Every structure is written in C-alpha cells, then in structure tokens.
Amino acid sequence: MAVIIHASPYMVLSRATCRSFGKMAPGSLLSLQGNSPVGVFSVLYKSRCCSYLGGDSSKRRSRGPIMAAKKVAEGLKQDEGKYKHTVDLPKTSFSMRANSSTKEPEIQKLWDENKVFDRIVESNTGESFVLHDGPPYANGDLHMGHALNKILKDIINRYKLLQNYKVQYIPGWDCHGLPIELKVLQSLDEDSRKNLTPMKLREKAAKFAKSTVKMQMASFKRYGVWAAWNDSYLTLNPEYEAAQIEVFARMALKGYIYRGRKPVHWSPSSRTALAEAELEYPEGHVSRSIYAIFKLVSPSPLLDSSLDDFFPDVGLAIWTTTPWTVPANAAIAVNGLLQYAIVEVESSLEGPSLSSGDKKKRLGNVLMGEKMPYLIVAADLVPALEAKWGVKLSVKKVLPGSNLENCRYAHPIDGKDCPVVIGGDYITTESGTGLVHTAPGHGQEDYVTGLKYGLPILSPVNDDGQFTDEAGQFSGLDVLGDGNAAVVNFLDEQSSIIMEESYQHKYPYDWRSKKPTIFRATEQWFASVEGFREAAMDAIGQVKWVPSQASNRISAMVSGRSDWCISRQRTWGVPIPVFYDKVSKEPLLDEETISHIKSIISRKGSDAWWYMKVEDLLPEKYRDKAANYEKGTDTMDVWFDSGSSWAAVLGQRNGLRFPADLYLEGTDQHRGWFQSSLLTSIATEGKAPYMGVVTHGFVLDEKGLKMSKSLGNVVDPYTIIEGGNNQKEAPGYGADVLRLWVSSVDYTGDVMIGPQMLRQISDMYRKLRGTLRYLLANLHDWKAEDAVSYNDLPMIDQYALYQLENVARNIKLSYENYQFFKIFQIIQRFVIVDLSNFYFDVAKDRLYVGGTTSFTRKSCQTVLAAHLLSITRVIAPILPHLAEDVWQNLPFTHTLEDGSIAKFVFDAKWPVTKELWLTLSPEDSKLWEEMLELRTEVNKVLETARGGKLIGSSLEAKVSLFTSDTIFARKLSKMVAATNDVDNLHRIFITSQAEVLSSLEEDVTASVPYTGECEINGKKVWVGVSRADGSKCERCWNYTSHVGSFPEHPTLCGRCYNVVSVQPDRPLAAAVS
C-alpha cells in the first residue's frame, strides 16, 4: 500500500507577496486603469520575485527537447540526438544585449538618413498636433529636469505620430538675460571689461548662447527626441525679436503698457529690477527689526484736547524689519477698525540686563531713561508687547483707530511733521504694534496707501543699494549693511528705540546672485495686469490642466499678482522701443515709432537699437526732431521674451496654430512661462495660448533630497546614458533606460532617481528585451499568410488575444491621459510577468516539437505575431530605440492597409483595434482566469513532488483533479478531451497527462502520492500528482503508452510520429545562445 504524503498546498507560499501578486495577474489587468499609482519599488520588487519563481521552474519543466538539441549542436554524445533536426529552435539576429552606446546612435542615424520623422509627419493624414516647446535657458549643461521635460514631450509627440497626427514640434531656446551677460563679464579680465561696449558685450553673449544651444541640442538628440531641429526657434533671432516687439506694441497701443515710479523688487547685486519669477526665498534670513517711537506733535481735529494729559511725551509705537527705510518714512498707517490704547510704560520688569542675557534682543535707550513715555499701540497687543519688552504697560485710554487719522508726528530723522493715515486690511494685530511705518517708495502696500493720501514717494537709494544725498547724513552707506546699522544707531541716540530684535522671516533674494533684494521705487515700464486680470482668470478656467490642481495654483498667482514690471537695466536683451525727450524726459512711443523699429529689427536684429543713430531709428515723421530725443537703454524682462513665443512661433510658422494643443513644463512655470505667455496672449488676443497644460515636478535623489554638488548626489542624464568614469558603479544604460525611468514615475509630483532605481529599471528593460526576443526568435519562419483565422484558433489562443487587446486599449487610454506610469505597470505585469509565466511557457511545446507546419504551431505563431506587432508599437513612444531595433529584425514584412511596407516602426502606426478579439464571452474569460489560478496551485503540488524526488521534469507527472462543482468539473473534463492538442489540460500544466476524477474514493486516491487542496473562486479542488503512465518519447519527452507502437520510430509518441513522418529531413536550425 502506497504511503500518502499529504503535502500542504501552501508549502511554497512562504513568499507571500509573490503569491498574491501572481494571483491577481491576468484578470487584474482589466481593472488597472482605476488603480491608484503603485510605487515603482513595490512593483519592481514583486515582479523580480515572481519571475524568479516562474522563470526558474518553467526552465526546469519545458527545456527538454531544446536542451537535447543544444547538447547535440555542441557536439556532445546524446541519445536523443536522432530527432534533433525535427525540432524548431528559436532563431533571431536580434541580440540579447542592448549595446546601447553604439546601437542607439546607429538607430538615430538610420532615422536621420531616412528622414523618418519628417516623412511620417508629412504622410500622416490626421490633424496637426502642436506641443509648443518652452525654451530652456541657453546657459550650461542639461540636468535631469531637462531630460524629464524633453522626454515627456517626446513620448507624447511620438504617441501622436502613431495616432496619425501631423506632429509639429519646434524646439526653442531662451537666449537673452542676465545670467548669460554675467557669464560674459566673468570671462573677461578687468581691462577688457572696462573697454566693453554694449555692442561687444552683445556679440559675445550671442556667441555664448548659440554655442550652448548647439551643445544642448546634441544632448536632446541623444535622448532620442524627435523635433524640427533644423528649424528651432531662438529668442535672439531677428524674426523672433520683431514678433516680440509687435506683442509689446499691441499691448502699448491698447493702453496696457505704462511708465511709472513704483516700488519694484530691486537687486543691488545685479543692479536691475526683478520680476517676481526671479526671486527666491531661502530659509534662514534674519533681519534687524526694531520697535521705535515716532513722537506725536498734534492730535487729530477729532481728538482735539482729549490727548492733552499725555503731551508732550506721547509717541506712536511702530515695528519694522527694514530700519533703513525709516529715512523714506512718509506716514504712519493704522487700521480704522481696530481699537488703540494709550499706555503708560510703568516699569521695566527685567531691566536692561535682558539685553546681556539674550543676544537676540536689546532694549533701547528710551526704556532706560527716567521719564517713561506714553505710547499708542493696538489695544489687543498690549499683553504681547508687555511680554516682549519686559515692561508693565498700564492702559490709560482706548480709542478707535479711525480717530487717529490726521494726527501729526515728527519724522524721527528730519523732524518734519507727517500724518497718521488709515491703511488697509494688511494692518492686523498678529504681530508688531498695530501701527505701520509707511514708506511708499519701499513697499507695495505702502505705495497704495501713499497714492490714496498723495504721500511723497521717497526712495533715497541708488542702483547699488546705497543711500543717496537725499538721505542726508546716511548718504553713501549701504542700506543692507552699514546704512541699516547707522539708522538704528541714530534712532537709538534720539531715544526712539524701544527694542531691537533679530527676526527670522521669508525675504526675497535674487535667484541668480543669491543676494538679498530691496524694494525700491524707480522709473520702470509696466504691463497693467489689472487691465486684463479678469479675462486671464476666465481663460484659466477654459484650459485643461494636468494635474487638475495646477488650475488653482495659477489662478491664485494671477489673481494676486501686481502689475508686471517689464523693464530691466541690462544690455543683453530686446530693447524697450522708446525714445525720451532730452529735456522733459517725456517718452515717445506710438504706432509709427514702434512699427518703424519693428521693421528694422526684423531685418537687422535688435543690435540695430544699439548701433543705429536716433534719426535712423525714428520714423520719417519725427526725423527732423531727432536731435531732441535720446534712445531708452532698458531691455525687456526675459519673461516677456519667452512669454511672446506663441506669437513668434505659433503665429508665424506654417503648419502651426494658435492656441497650441499643449504646453508642458515644470511646476515652477506657473509663475514663469505659463503665466507670462498667458498674460501677453490675453492682453493681445483675448485668449490663452494653450488648450492644455501639463506640469511636472522636480527631480530629487533616491532619498527625496534636492540634488546638489555639495551633497554629491547629482544624477546626470549624460552619465546615465554613457556611463560614468567607473563603469562598474555607473554603467552606461542608454537613452531607452532613461526614458523608461521617465515613464515609470508619477511626474505630477516631485520624482526620484538614483543608482538603485536605475538598476531596477534596467532590469525591467532587459526582461522586456528578452520577451521581444522570444517573440522574434519563434517567428523566424513566419509569414502573414500562415495566419490561422480567429474562429479556428484554440481557446487558449483566443484568450491570449483577448488579453492582448485589452492591454493595448488600457495602454492607449493611459497615453491619452498622459499617465505613463500606468503603461509602465501594465507592461511590467503583462508583458514581462504574465506572458513569460504562462502563455510563452505553455507555448514552447508546440513551437519546438509541434511540427514546423502543424496547425498547433501556426496558431501559436499567429498569436505571437500579434503580440510582437502590438507590443513593439505600443512601447515605441517610450522606448523608440528598442522598438526600432525589433522592427529592423522582424523576420517578415509588415504590410500596411494601403499596401505599402512599414520599413520603420513609426510607419506602422498604432495597432488597429480588433473588436473581434474582444468577443470572448465573459464566461470563457472567467474560465481562463480560473485556469491560471488552478495552474498555480497544480504547480505547487508538482514542486512538492519534485522535492520528494517523485519526478524531475513536470513531464514525468500525471495530474489528477477532483471538484464537487459539477459545472467546473464538466469544463475541466472538456479540456482533458480537447481534440486540438492545444487546449488540453496536460498541455496547460506542462505535464504528460491530466485527468478529472469522478469521485474521491479511497481506492482512487490511495495510489496518488502527492496531493493538495485549493479553492478556485469558491470551488474546492483536490489536486493529485503521480508519475505519468507509459514511456518517455525520445523527441518531446512527454510520457505516453503509445511509445513503442510505431515500428519505424519505436521511441516516439503518436504526436511526434506524425510530425516526423510528414516532415522531411532538414538541416538543424542554428541554436540561439
């Protein structure tokens, strides 16, 4: 009596993650689109784990015939060699190794030489698709952000090409501006810098920009990006500059451009005004803040004599973080709706010792004097100020802020009397004293309040950030350094300081020089955002934003922005085309002057503004008065340059259109290019320049940290492609691995990259390459006319096509929604895990030993060819080099509907939807999902039997099944009896036999040495494994009792006998290494 070893079906399940992943595999593909993004790491981990299991056991199971043939090919003595020449070995010229450092440039050369991109754009018959390129700055090497951006664009463009669109993609570069000007200046010694004329500087800057463009273009091409490289746009091209002048002119003529003295962000280090987009707010900025007293000299008419008790020692307490602006003080603002208290400073609780104990605080002289003053502060702030100053404040009187309007105080520096005014909501009791020192020349809110009261706009500070003579004794001092200190000291000497305190807060820095900026009133040119803000807000609502939250982001920025200061005091840029009257300084700017200048610039470039005389730059009408005028020296903000690209590119090039279908840039462009483009376009055309906007995050290192040279965590796109100095640590992965990484990340947030991730991505690339190679190699003798028609295909083949079609649909949907990480996941699960673990595994038997021209092999090849043609095309937007490499190695030609041959993968277009393949009934598709689950369970028992040395190869086994679910049992029995030699259960399990038992009587089960139980969709199934009956066929290694029944071929099974007797001898196919 046989010993029954009841092996647990869960023996091999210690790798729990594998099981759950494996279980969800094929059916889950259909529900992928609804899934939330899964981290790349977890998916990769699971797949590695799964394919390890699947791959390993499948090799052991089904390598029989191929190994036999291989050994013979290698010259080993091998009994089974007799039928080697009847085995169809895989064969392909497609190499397993990508060898991308030489192969990818070769493929790119092939595309170039055959003008593939141009030709496909030309021959596509759909509408045009315009992704308008945001111009990167022509300054320095490319980083990962550039790579992410351009590759995302290329994925979209290439997908649209496959969808028959005429893709119009003109790459651009932003060439003007301070960073390039500074690079030129830095490259010169002091003497040459002295002799540098504006023209010489511009010449050098243009040369620098153009050489950078050339270098960056070469890198973009190496990423595999397709674009109209020979037709790119540079913001320094004369036709571009002329279009920009035109945008300026149209805004000016509509009244949206004005000149005004207004406080703007000014960078003393760069000696120019800055736009909000050119500021950054680094952590850790500390200002010297002061609480100061401005002495009251007369009450408001409303208050009349009610303050008599407190004069003359009553002061207004203010708080400021910029003491250097006190010389420009013009008023003190209060909130009319707040209550204010007159308080008596009774005693210093801690005394001056406070200053020595705490370096950050210092009490002013006024608190150390004998006679303590009365102060006016916001009533709600009294307790906070007591604590802050360390004094007792006793409230003597409370009055509404509105009563304080028109009180007068003595200016703390020059003594002249100034008014108390009512400010806006910006005056709160959150910090400070509730009274705001107001210097309209140094603050936006102060400026607005100043306009209301007609206050003088004082700004006694020059371009270098030093006090001018207007600031009296402080003249010549640096406002951010000794000037600030001098003001504090002076105020303290006058007993005007209550307390000084270090104050850490957000403060705007120049993003280029990394130095603090100031707010300073100067004569500048402005675009009146106020004039078209509402239209801009409406337009934002019409645009499709991806991700959708981006809409809120840009709305908030546009709704809150002040007028756009568009003038810069620099040389390397497009001039603001304006003349000034030499005497009155009145600007001259009208339709005729601008149109004349525009026509000159379109012919000669903006250099003409610098080298031509005023009389030549002026139109006929003004020429005789040329002596009265001088040229303006301001250039335009570079955001106006790039913000005009819709006019200079979309509006001017053939085949393009306005608005563009899509803009795609980093999330920082909400305050940069997306916004400047929107503003210029709304102001002139009344609509947004784009219909859709996609934004991506920043690229961080593997730990989520910002990349920086000092941290040594910079990942460079060039190194990813070509490899680093140490090829072992940093191998060259090629452009496709970089692109595969781009597709794998959810770019709507910040994304991460590092050596570990690259290794995993490269691993996935290799597996995908291996899958495609399997397909190519098993189709070496395939021709389209060999295809078996759908209705004749075995069930398993119909099911494979059903899955393929669903996968292609889901991938298409993900491209349409710009969700490439979903494509990455689908490919990973279906192409790499599911196919190789199931269909390919099962297919090997009929491919290798089914007989070259047999129905079973041809039907399998029909399915493989469909997979090859579909997968290669759907991955082509992401992995164009791999897809083309496959295509150039196709063992057959692919003919298009019009009868032409697709020579390149992009000629082939997107796979045509096969509705027929989706006609598989829900019942059948459910059955196959269950079969896959059952197969997994059967494999576990086989594995146990192998461990117990009952079998080696799974072909040595017979599988017995029992289920009390009669419907399921009937379906399984039908598969056992399948006549096509494909859908049979034993073929699907890769065993020699399979049977379905009608009962589980002990006399039946007693002879089965290995058993297990499982539940498939609620149906209990018993699985038994015993040794296969009969003898081993020499050719296919399957066991059957028919071996020995054919006298001519006594070692063959029935199937192999038939194959061998109809198939003439033929030479051995070359083995594939």
Ligand SMILES: [Zn+2]
């Ligand atoms: Zn056989």
